[in-house]
Structures are given as C-alpha cells and as structure tokens.
Amino acid sequence: MNEPAGPAQDAGGRSETVEPGAPSPAGPARATAGSLAGRVVFVAGASRGIGAAIAVNLAEQGAAVAVAARSEDTGRVPGTIHEVAARIHAAGGRALAVPCDVTDEKSVRAAIAATVAEFGGIDILVANAGVLWLGPVETTPLKRWQLCLDVNLTGVFLVTREVIPHIRARGGGSLVAITTTGVEMTDRGSNAYWVSKAAVERLYTGLATDLRPDNIAVNCLSPSRVVLTEGWQAAGGGDIPAEMVEPPETMGRAAALLASQDGTGITGTVQRSEALLATT
Template sequence: MLIDFAGQVVIVSGGGRGIGRGLVERFVAENATVVALDLAFDDQDDDGALAGVRKLQCDVTDTASVRAAIDAVESEFGRIDVLVNNAGINVEGEVESLDPARWRACFDVNVFGVFALSQAVIPAMKRAGRGRIVNAASFAAIIPSVGAAAYGASKAAVVQFTRVLASELGPWNITVNAYAPGMIPTAMNGFADLPEARQNRLLDTLSLRRWERPEDVADLVCFLASDYAGYLTGALIDVSGGKFATQMPNVAHERAAL
C-alpha cells in the first residue's frame, strides 16, 4: 500500500531522536512537509537525516512554548494536517520511594504535553474540516511493570484522553488514535545492552520473538495518519509484536525449534 503525504504538513513531537526521529524520516520519505519539535537538536542534523526538515525547539510542558511553535508552523505553512504526539519520558521507581517531583515530570511530559499540543492544533484542523492526531501510548498502558507506576499510569491516561478527544472532534472529520509500542531498544531503556539472559527473558514474552524497530512503529503511524484510516478513531492499536498474546509465547518458538 502506497501512502503519499505530498502537500500535507506533519508535526512530530520529540522528533530529534529515538523513535521520533524515525517517524520524521518516514514521513519525509512519504513526501510530507515535516516539522520536528524537540527540546534541542544535534548540530549534525543539518547535514544528516533531518536535513531539510523544519526543526523547532519546543518544551511540550510549557503552554507558551507549545503555542509559539504551532503559531510558527501555521504562519510558515498555512495548515496542519497531522500531529504525532511522540514526545515522552520514562520514570522508574517503586511507589513507596518515588520522588513526587519525578511523578509530576512524567505526567507533565507524557500527558500534559499531549493535551497542550492537541489543544493547540485543533483550531487549524477544524478550519480545514479534517485532521489526524496520533498519540504515543505504550504496552505499559495495557500491562504495566513493577517499579513503573508513573509511566504506566501516564500512558493509560493518554489512552483515555485519546478516546474522549476522538468523540469531541468527530464532527469535523478529525480522527484521534493511539498506538502502543512494545520493546524498542533505545538509549532510554537500554534493552540491547542487557545481559543475554535478561534479553532472552524479555524476548520470551513476544509472539514475534525479536526486538521491535522504529520502522515497525512508523508503518502503523503512517497508516493512522493517512486517508486509509479515515474511519478509525478512538482506538488503541497494540504494535508490540504480540506481547503476552498468550501467557507464554516462547513455548511456540521452543516447539518450532524442535
């Protein structure tokens, strides 16, 4: 299926690194005009994969910063077709000892950031009579982990926010969906640097027994942002490789190896 975003303006928060960078690169490849938002960008980006991409510094936890970034996009391009709320942080720690400031920081980025950017793009999308908002949830919103209450709760909040916003914006042909990635090795989680036994233990939870790649997420996000997903809204799409689709997915791989 060919998805072409020629003529469309796509905003990706957290677009300077990790999964967000992969999303930016994919939308560029699909002929979109892409605006990457992040707190900071690597100086080498001007000569690298983000060359030609409009890059704007933006703190998603600050309403003034968000409004300034969205105003700049509208002023420069005159439209906003797609918003991908990718920016997020991970906060770990058991509830008993977790610093309340770290809990608040997790919700400020993962939940308030989604709210602030979504709120800021709504007027432009309403004027156009169409739009796509795609929010990064997590498999942690489905099954959370011990020691990650803040992260799991914040991503569950994103799912409920997505559902409400989808209904509120339905009359203007604006769809709002969320996606739940599984385990993608990044600097934030360090999966690829774990001891082999620990890696195998994690991979055993997956029906498709391999680490997820940024392009696996990009495939889904591009679909959700496209006209092909025009009748899909208020949904959470699990793109975790079948994590815990059954109680012990590794059994199938063990049997297949015999």
C-alpha cells in the same frame, strides 16, 4: 430515547465507543509512498528514537514535517532536532527543526505558530514527547512522578489543544498519541510512566468522539515490543532478549498509516504497531 452507545472494534485496536447514529470506523488504508503528499505534520518529541523514526517515515510519504523537541544541541542523550531535519532534507524531503518544550504553554504555541508560518497549516499531529520512569511507586520521588505527568500527559494535552483549530481549518486530519503496552500490564505492578500513558489513552479515546464531526481521526499507537531508543538506554532500561525488540522503523510505518486517516477512517482506537500493520 437514544440507545446506549455500543462497543466497536477496529483494525486490531481495543474497543471504542461509537455514538448512536455515527458511522462505524472504516477499515485501515495502507500507507503508500507519497500518500501524505501535501500534508503538514507536527511531530512532538522528534529528536531521537521513535519520534525521529516517525518524522523520517512521514517525510518519505511526502509530508512536510515539523521536527519538534527541546534538543537543539547534543547532550547526554544523542539526537537533536537539527540532525533529524538534516536527515530528511538529505533524502529530498521537507522539514523544519522547531524548538519546543511540551510542558511550556508559550513554547508550544510558538512552535505551532512557526510551523504554520513555514508550511501554511497543520494536518497531522504525532504526540510522542515523553520521559521514562519505571521505578515502583513507593520509591518514586515526587519530582519524577510530576515530571512524567508534566511531559507525558500535560505535554500531550497542550500540543493537542493547540493544533486542533489548525487541523479543523484544513477540513480534517489526524491526531496520534504514542503510548505503551505497559498500560495493560497491571499484573506487573504500577509506575509513573504507565499511569501517565494510561491517562493519555483515556484522553484520546474520548477526544475521538468530540472531534468526529470535524473529520479528525484520533488514535493511540504503541510498539508491540520494546524499542531500544536512546532514552531507554540512558534510563537504564536493561537488557532485552532479541525476540522482544522492535525496530523503531516499525513504529514509523504504523504511524504513517494512522496519520493518513481522518474522521471517516480508523478513529477512537488504541493500536499496537505490529498488529496494526498485520491487518494491512
């Protein structure tokens, strides 16, 4: 009879479940310049904020980056996929602006197909697309609740499902979902945003077990502090003390470290950006 699976800790992340007989996760590998050379990354939700910072950083590490989001034209919130791709090109990197609505199955499939056609495959996914709603549950309109679930949860499911066969075909790679420290703040009540992100963490920590035999690392990453993105400001997130603010570039560096993993490295964990970087 198999022994029950036991908890393991890795690189500052919360506990994961390691199947009996499976290797323990290895320590983190430092992401250095050029460490992602030859790799192809699909970044969902990359037109601004954390997603844009991650796309730029991964390109700086040598990856070819699909900059994916709905934002093709400047709207109420600043930032477009074309602006981010142009920034990467100006720095000498490789990027493709890919229109993608993560809530639309056909749009996701078309974006993935365009990326594969341009770069020849996909090695890494960063699932960052998200919408913010922090109001109390009793005053949350159904359409806002549903939007959080559609974008923050179903959107992650769709892009993840579509890239898995491509990463498997490359012999392994990495999946990274961007979540939030708010998942742990149960003493501060509940809202649609935190609930949707908590579901993503369960999706990814479970998926890590499923994809370990395919040499695919699966992790969640959130800021350690508040990143004052364009979306946060547009949603009226409020004033944050300076000591509680984290630059988006910190998330870019932390994402690069997780992106460099495969199934033999860090996997099945929920990481906080500054804590992760402090271990490297």
